[in-house]
Amino acid sequence: MLPIERKMRIIEYVRQNRTATIAALAKQFGVHEATIRRDLAEIERNGTLKRTHGGVIMEQWTQEEPSFTERTTLNSDQKMRIGKMAASLVKDGESIIIDSGTTTLHIVKHLLHRNDITIVTNDINIAAELRDAHRVKVILTGGELYSSSFFLNGMFTDHVLRSLHVEKSFIGTPALHPQYGLMHPDERVVPAKQGMIKAAREIIVVADHSKIGKLSLHTVAPNSSIHTLITGKEASEFDLQPFRDSGITVYTV
Numbered sequence: 001m002l003p004i005e006r007k008m009r010i011i012e013y014v015r016q017n018r019t020a021t022i023a024a025l026a027k028q029f030g031v032h033e034a035t036i037r038r039d040l041a042e043i044e045r046n047g048t049l050k051r052t053h054g055g056v057i058m059e060q061w062t063q064e065e066p067s068f069t070e071r072t073t074l075n076s077d078q079k080m081r082i083g084k085m086a087a088s089l090v091k092d093g094e095s096i097i098i099d100s101g102t103t104t105l106h107i108v109k110h111l112l113h114r115n116d117i118t119i120v121t122n123d124i125n126i127a128a129e130l131r132d133a134h135r136v137k138v139i140l141t142g143g144e145l146y147s148s149s150f151f152l153n154g155m156f157t158d159h160v161l162r163s164l165h166v167e168k169s170f171i172g173t174p175a176l177h178p179q180y181g182l183m184h185p186d187e188r189v190v191p192a193k194q195g196m197i198k199a200a201r202e203i204i205v206v207a208d209h210s211k212i213g214k215l216s217l218h219t220v221a222p223n224s225s226i227h228t229l230i231t232g233k234e235a236s237e238f239d240l241q242p243f244r245d246s247g248i249t250v251y252t253v
Contacts, residue, residue, distance in 0.1 A: 001029070007039050014049055014058050019238055021055040057213070057238075074102075075208040078232035081253040082206050083107045085230050086170055089204065092116050094167045097196045098126055100151035101172030103206045105129065111136060120164060122157050122192060124150040141192075153192055161195030169200035175214035176207050178242030181223040183216035193220045204228040209235035223248060 001009075006029055013028060014020050022040070026033045040056050043049050049056045083106025090096060092115045098104050100123035108129045111117060118137040121127055124145070130138045143157030171193060175183035182205065184190055197203055203225055209232045223246045231240070233252045240250050 003039070006031070007043055010036075010039055011043060011049065014056055019052075019055060019057045019236075023054075025056075075210060075232065075234075076102075078208045078234060079103045079106050082208065082230050082232060084110050085251055085253045086204060086206050087111050089228070090114065090117060090168065094118075095120070095165075097121070097161075097164070097166050097169040097200060098123070099169070099171045099193065099196055100126070100149065101206075103208060104170055104172045107170055107206070108133075118166075120166065122152040124152070143192075153189055158191050158195050161192060161199055164199040166200050168202045168204055169196045170204050170206055171196060173205060173207050173220070174211055175216035176205060176211050176229070176243075177213065177215050178223070178239075178246075180215065180219050181225070182220040183214070184218050184220055185216045187218050190218050190220050197221050197225055202227045204230065206230050208232050209239075212239045 009029065010025060013025070022033050022036050025036045029036070040049065040051050044051050049058060079102060082103055086107045087110030090111060095118040098107055098119055098121045100121070104123070105125055108119065108126050111119070112130065112133045113135075115135045117135075118139065119130065120139045120141065122141040122143060127138055127140050130136055141152055141157045141160045143152035144154040146153055171182065173182050173184065175185075177183055182193070184193065197220075205226050205228070207229070212231060212235050223243065226248050228249045228251070229243055230251045230253065235252060240252070244250050
């Protein structure tokens with residue numbers, strides 16, 4: 001097999017399996033591990049794959065978020081589990097920020113009957129969910145309404161967030177990368193998410209398994225800013241271990 005053909009087949013193999021070890025690739029293609037390492041170095045320079053310790057992964061990009069309606073049906077059972085776990089970390093008497101999103105919406109479903117909690121959010125759906133929670137104080141940030149997703153954003157949102165100090169912020173994201181951290185394809189929402197992170201003592205990221213390992217255009221915050229990650233049991237240990245190695249507490253539910 002010619003080297004160029006082997007590299008093409010390596011890319012296809014990793015694309016189908018998402019990850020591969022050097023040993024597995026050497027066995028698959030009947031060559032020495034040193035040959036595979038040289039192949040992977042050249043492939044990585046072309047930006048197709050990303051080498052890791054002892055293996056390789058296929059870089060996956062998030063170019064844009066689906067609509068709110070589409071996102072409500074994606075991994076919905078997993079998001080319910082994540083929401084329940086996240087809510088269990090909230091203590092009575094705390095002030096918290098809950099970011100907009102379909103995963104974060106499931107957090108508040110488990111906070112409706114809690115006592116003396118203040119929830120700040122930029123999400124109309126989250127505020128509406130809490131309308132009958134009489135022992136929960138709800139603060140909307142204000143801002144420009146993004147009607148496709150029912151959240152508030154912009155200068156007014158950023159101004160309010162800069163004035164706040166809370167115990168915890170629960171942040172949603174379409175992409176969480178082991179090297180580049182929290183990411184998002186839309187630069188317009190980055191300042192609000194950064195404001196939520198700066199306002200809190202503890203940052204808890206809630207993301208279903210499909211968001212783990214993804215790249216996107218803009219970095220919101222490095223992994224060093226994150227204290228806790230809650231994701232689904234569907235996430236692979238291969239994907240989660242780099243976050244644990246960064247000192248992040250990881251829950252799989």
